[in-house]
Amino acid sequence: MKQFTGKIAILGSGNIGLSLAKGLVKAGYAKPEQLILTRRNIANLAEFAALGYGVDADNAAAVAASDIVVLAVLPQQLNQLMEQIKPATVPAKQVFISVASGVSCADIRSKSYPELEVIRAMPNTAIAIGQSMTCVATDNAAAEHVEEVCRMFETVGAVVKINEDLMTAATALCACGTAFFLRAIRAASQGGVEIGFHADEALKMAVQTAKGAADLLLQMKSHPEQEIDKVTSPKGCTIAGLNEMEHNGFSSSLIKGIKLSALKAGALYTKE
Ligand SMILES: NC(=O)C1=CN([C@@H]2O[C@H](COP(=O)(O)OP(=O)(O)OC[C@H]3O[C@@H](n4cnc5c(N)ncnc54)[C@H](OP(=O)(O)O)[C@@H]3O)[C@@H](O)[C@H]2O)C=CC1
Numbered sequence: 387m388k389q390f391t392g393k394i395a396i397l398g399s400g401n402i403g404l405s406l407a408k409g410l411v412k413a414g415y416a417k418p419e420q421l422i423l424t425r426r427n428i429a430n431l432a433e434f435a436a437l438g439y440g441v442d443a444d445n446a447a448a449v450a451a452s453d454i455v456v457l458a459v460l461p462q463q464l465n466q467l468m469e470q471i472k473p474a475t476v477p478a479k480q481v482f483i484s485v486a487s488g489v490s491c492a493d494i495r496s497k498s499y500p501e502l503e504v505i506r507a508m509p510n511t512a513i514a515i516g517q518s519m520t521c522v523a524t525d526n527a528a529a530e531h532v533e534e535v536c537r538m539f540e541t542v543g544a545v546v547k548i549n550e551d552l553m554t555a556a557t558a559l560c561a562c563g564t565a566f567f568l569r570a571i572r573a574a575s576q577g578g579v580e581i582g583f584h585a586d587e588a589l590k591m592a593v594q595t596a597k598g599a600a601d602l603l604l605q606m607k608s609h610p611e612q613e614i615d616k617v618t619s620p621k622g623c624t625i626a627g628l629n630e631m632e633h634n635g636f637s638s639s640l641i642k643g644i645k646l647s648a649l650k651a652g653a654l655y656t657k658e
């Protein structure tokens with residue numbers, strides 16, 4: 387794998403920013419010294435500074451020193467950040483990547499320069515261990531920059547290029563999705579405790595069962611129902627449990643939750 391040779395600023399090193407930083411270093415895409423992590427309260431980044439990461443409270447200085455700038459603050463924090471970094475932004479030098487939900491490439495340019503190349507990326511927290519599902523979209527970035535950004539995210543998981551108008555849908559399905567599947571695993575383990583296992587063993591069993599189910603789809607490239615048909619013996623216990631879950635709205639509640647998350651993702655940012 388070709389290591390990146392420039393500098394990457396991650397502005398807003400909270401949950402997703404730090405997950406990205408850890409993943410890029412773990413994958414060997416960049417060394418800690420090539421990353422500059424910012425947040426207002428840098429005392430919270432002390433452990434990263436000790437590991438050799440660049441740490442700064444000055445966003446403009448981080449941008450001035452970087453080739454790739456990752457915007458990883460909350461949507462409602464973005465306008466103030468863009469104002470701070472505008473004097474240090476040089477469109478011919480930096481490519482901007484925004485992971486902020488509900489903020490378009492055009493919104494970002496409207497707070498910066500019209501010629502600034504902006505690529506939106508929607509990763510999830512599994513990026514810290516190289517298992518993200520990251521969707522990538524742009525409306526103006528050069529093909530070579532899109533390829534570099536895809537290469538970067540491919541080192542830490544799977545990448546799908548999408549149209550920008552599907553970005554809020556990607557947020558709900560893939561980024562929020564991590565929490566949805568985790569809650570399903572937690573619920574399964576709670577069921578396991580009710581039927582006789584200790585909490586720790588129930589959780590371990592539920593996690594491995596979920597991983598195996600996901601891997602069946604990934605490795606066999608089959609459809610979930612095809613694999614479900616192999617589990618549900620006639621008059622058996624699986625179909626009894628599965629149908630009970632469906633009578634209680636299992637699929638329906640997941641679908642409704644994803645639709646609501648997508649709506650909310652599209653409404654998180656206020657332009658002014
Ligand atoms: N969490 C997730 O799974 C995902 C989140 N996203 C998106 O990523 C973005 C961040 O989300 P998340 O990581 O959950 O949120 P966090 O609140 O964990 O992280 C945001 C960070 O930004 C810092 N921050 C706020 N203002 C500034 C500023 N002016 N300059 C520098 N740093 C600043 C905050 O630290 P401090 O207060 O110290 O400044 C905080 O650590 C959001 O836009 C979200 O939509 C996208 C995909 C997945």
Ligand SMILES: O=C(O)[C@@H]1CCC=N1
Pocket residue numbers: 487557561562
């Ligand atoms: O909950 C949120 O708003 C962010 C966006 C996707 C995941 N976390």
